[in-house]
Amino acid sequence: MGDPALSRRGFLAASAAAGLGITALSACGGDSDGGASGTTTIEWWNISTTQPAKDVWAALARKFEKRNPTVRIKIVQLENDAYKSKMTALTASGKLPDIFHTWGGGVLKQQVDAGLVEDLTGSTKAFADGLLPVAKEPYLLDDKLYGIPFDIGMVGFWYNKALFEKAGIAEPPTTWSGFLDAVGKLKAAGVTPIALAGKETWTGMYYWAYLAMRTAGVDALAKADADDDFTGPGFVEAGEHLKALVDLEPFQKGFLGASYSTPTGQAAAVGNGKAAMELMGQWAPVVQADAGKGLGDDLGFFPFPAVEGGRGTITEVFGGGGGHALRRGAPQAAVDFLEFFASETTDRELVEKTGVLPVVPAAEKALTDANLQAVQEQLKGTTGFQLYLDQAYAPALGQEVNTSVGALIAGSKSPGQVAESLTKTAKEEQ
Structure with missing residues (x-):
């Protein structure tokens, strides 16, 4: 990776x-x-x-x-x-x-x-x-x-409460359409909605993986791997939803060349208040503070939204x-x-x-950070769990997920081409 x-x-x-x-x-x-x-x-x-x-x-x-x-x-x-x-x-x-x-x-x-x-x-x-x-x-x-x-841990959205308030967003979105609407409000308020380390394609993979979970259901990812077939409508639809987000131009300037943890990267953009959100794991607050300044009490967390009409639910989580x-x-x-x-x-x-x-459940009393407590509660209440795809799948397929989704975000692959590339790689690994 x-x-x-x-x-x-x-x-x-x-x-x-x-x-x-x-x-x-x-x-x-x-x-x-x-x-x-x-x-x-x-x-x-x-x-x-x-x-x-x-x-x-x-x-x-x-x-x-x-x-x-x-x-x-x-x-x-x-x-x-x-x-x-x-x-x-x-x-x-x-x-x-x-x-x-x-x-x-x-x-x-x-x-x-x-x-x-x-x-x-x-x-x-x-x-x-x-x-x-x-x-x-x-x-x-x-x-x-x-x-x-x-x-x-799990991946979810880490967001700047002050920037959400500036954009008139009262509560974190719980649906994909609501999320896209929030992106629009942030842009209208002159705020960069999302920071993304486009140079490190695993960061973009998170979006496609979650959208696939929400559209096709959490079990579909394992089934697609077992069947060597990612061309089902749920996977293409996941790519289409991601393309709809990309078309809104939500990411920071120069995101395709940005790294994750550098002083000019994804985590720093959020930690320095230059972007409103990032989709990242539970370690995000520490990296934001290390690469940037950190948001303190302005930092919040919410799970990846549900996709209307999809088979997945907001209580199914992606992480490791x-x-x-x-x-x-x-x-x-x-x-x-x-x-x-x-x-x-x-x-x-x-x-x-x-x-x-x-x-160890009995050790939870040692967890005092409110955001990490929120992550822990999500994990305890999960109705489905999907390991990071570049770990869940065999190495070549895991890498192809990252590469193909990165190409979709960069505009060089279509949602259907992503599904076809994954299927081709899965079959070749057999």
Whole structure:
């Protein structure tokens, strides 16, 4: 996908999956430590390099070791894209780390189908049953659990309340026609309605994915992938709705060359009050403040609107998070570490110190930000969940979604051509 360090996945990694120090990329797998008889060494691979999560996770690893004196945690930390590249090579070699970061979806399925990932359904049932159900969705394959989440979130609209008020918009829109009307009001008031990082096509993919969910229904996206056919009317209609938005010219000047997290990018445009909205995940407020100034109390959140006449509903959400999976045959100590990481005490610490959304319901009391509480409530009330398409689908198809939708937004592909490109790629992957 080519995200920069503070893009969607890069930031998720930075805020929620930080590592504990770079180690050599040695052979994977738990083993006996030659210097300490009877000691089990567990390799834990994760994907971030930034604070504060880096130190928080380091302290948690040391705490686990203190409680389990015969276990050592060896950490391999890699930046997001380097991690994906290395894991692709390791998957091909047939040997994965004891504990490794996963987003679930298509890549995890490939690893499971290759017989490389431990089925956690039975060994983690005692604690996994108590986790937020939607958080486990990306790691469930054929009703078996192959990963334990430590983070979950959803994409929605982050908006500037003051700019909405300036444009005479009393409440966030709940329908697509109402959303387009709000865009018109913002333009009439001299306000740039939406910031978009057109250079990073995953940001535009969010719009098409949500519109496909709203028109065809959340289950249609998985069915289209299974059938290798995205030419159904709901998918073409999703593209037509997106084209109708693009035709209103709602985005900031130069958006096709804009990045997400740079000082002149999408997040900064919202954080500096130069654009009224962005469609982004729950990490948006932190990136807005980092890349720009941040909006403070003027920042609000609302879910992606419903499309009139569509099969989907506003309570079906699009998003994802981070989790941990185990290599097949990983030692019991690795399962114990997942249980430790999924405890209420650990989750509260992650919520308070690193800003993730809780996956342990009892840890929700640690969530104090009103907007993040709103996101959490949406997640708890969801009636359907769709993982990011460039994670849910096999890599080539996921990339084609981003590329084709980016072309639609740039004006070089029609809604029908997007559907045809996705179908062609899906068939070629078989």
